[in-house]
Amino acid sequence: xxxxxxxxKLQGEFQKPYYKKxxxxxxxxxxxxxxxxxxxxxxxxxxxxxxxxxxxxxxGQDPYHNFGQAQGLSFSVxxxxxxxxxxxxxxxELQDDIGCKIPxxxxxxxxxxxxxxxxxxxxxxxxHEANSHRGIGWEEFTDATIRAIEEKEEPVVYILxxxxxxxxxxxxxxxxxxxxxxxxxxPLSSYRGFFGSKPFSQCNAYLRKEGQEEIDxxxxx
Numbered sequence: 001x002x003x004x005x006x007x008x009k010l011q012g013e014f015q016k017p018y019y020k021k022x023x024x025x026x027x028x029x030x031x032x033x034x035x036x037x038x039x040x041x042x043x044x045x046x047x048x049x050x051x052x053x054x055x056x057x058x059x060g061q062d063p064y065h066n067f068g069q070a071q072g073l074s075f076s077v078x079x080x081x082x083x084x085x086x087x088x089x090x091x092x093e094l095q096d097d098i099g100c101k102i103p104x105x106x107x108x109x110x111x112x113x114x115x116x117x118x119x120x121x122x123x124x125x126x127x128h129e130a131n132s133h134r135g136i137g138w139e140e141f142t143d144a145t146i147r148a149i150e151e152k153e154e155p156v157v158y159i160l161x162x163x164x165x166x167x168x169x170x171x172x173x174x175x176x177x178x179x180x181x182x183x184x185x186x187p188l189s190s191y192r193g194f195f196g197s198k199p200f201s202q203c204n205a206y207l208r209k210e211g212q213e214e215i216d217x218x219x220x221x
Contacts, residue, residue: 002043005051009148013141022137026124034127036063036070044072045119048112054149055115055212056157056203059165061184062122065130073118075185076108089185089194094217097198103219114215119145121164146171155210157203161185161194178206 002010013019029035037044060074064084069077075087083091083106091102112118121142126132146168149156155176160166162184169179182197183189204214 002046006046006148009051009151010141010144013144016140018137018140022141025136026133029124029126029133036065036125036127037072038070041070041072042123045074045112045117048073048109049115049117051148053115054117054152055155055207056111056159056215057117057119057146057149058111058159059161059168060118060120061162061164062120062125062131062133065125065128065132067127070125071107072123073108073112074120076118077106079105079107081106085187086185089187089190093185093195093197094200096195097200098204098217100200100218105220108219110219111215111217116215117149121168143168143171150174155207155212157206159199159203162189176210178203 014023026035030039058074063070063072064077068081069084071078075090077084077087087106091100091106094100095102108116108118119142122131122133122138123142124133124138150171150173153174153176155178156174157178157180158169158172159180160169161182165184166181169181172179180197180199180202182199183192183194185194200215200217204217207214
């Protein structure tokens with residue numbers, strides 16, 4: 001459920017034709033198919049990271065599509081779930097970049113609570129069907145989310161991995177912004193420049209320069 005300042009920023013979207021169609025489509029999909037994340041975790045990125053706290057945005061594509069993985073946050077999985085390959089590579093870069101030990105859990109809630117919006121550009125997916133909900137309207141909603149963030153005058157760092165996320169860069173226009181681009185952390189592209197891109201140290205250096213509290217990227221090992 002979307003609440004607080006997110007609701008005031010995004011409530012206009014709920015009245016638009018695209019969203020009404022999206023709502024009906026998603027409702028029917030949950031009724032007739034296995035959809036991830038679980039319905040109650042659909043807007044978890046927003047509830048874990050309130051609008052006023054956002055200072056970093058990590059954009060994903062669509063949710064993980066195997067059982068137990070998707071928790072409503074980009075790249076994050078629940079406790080006890082094996083790390084998907086992309087998350088393994090994120091943790092490897094985190095270790096190489098700033099020396100954080102690879103954690104025992106792939107749950108990224110601690111990042112969200114510090115102001116890291118872990119947002120997928122598409123918020124739902126059918127089980128075992130990657131990109132199955134691309135083009136049903138979520139992209140318009142997450143574009144509206146970025147527009148809302150661009151109303152903030154405070155510094156924001158965007159971490160854009162892969163071409164899908166990087167296509168959103170044209171929407172980012174405020175002065176106090178850092179845009180970090182790199183290939184997607186998936187095994188197909190990670191060796192083309194994701195490894196060695198040092199997003200975590202660059203992010204914190206920028207926040208420090210802007211007088212903001214840095215993100216503690218270390219997760220419990």
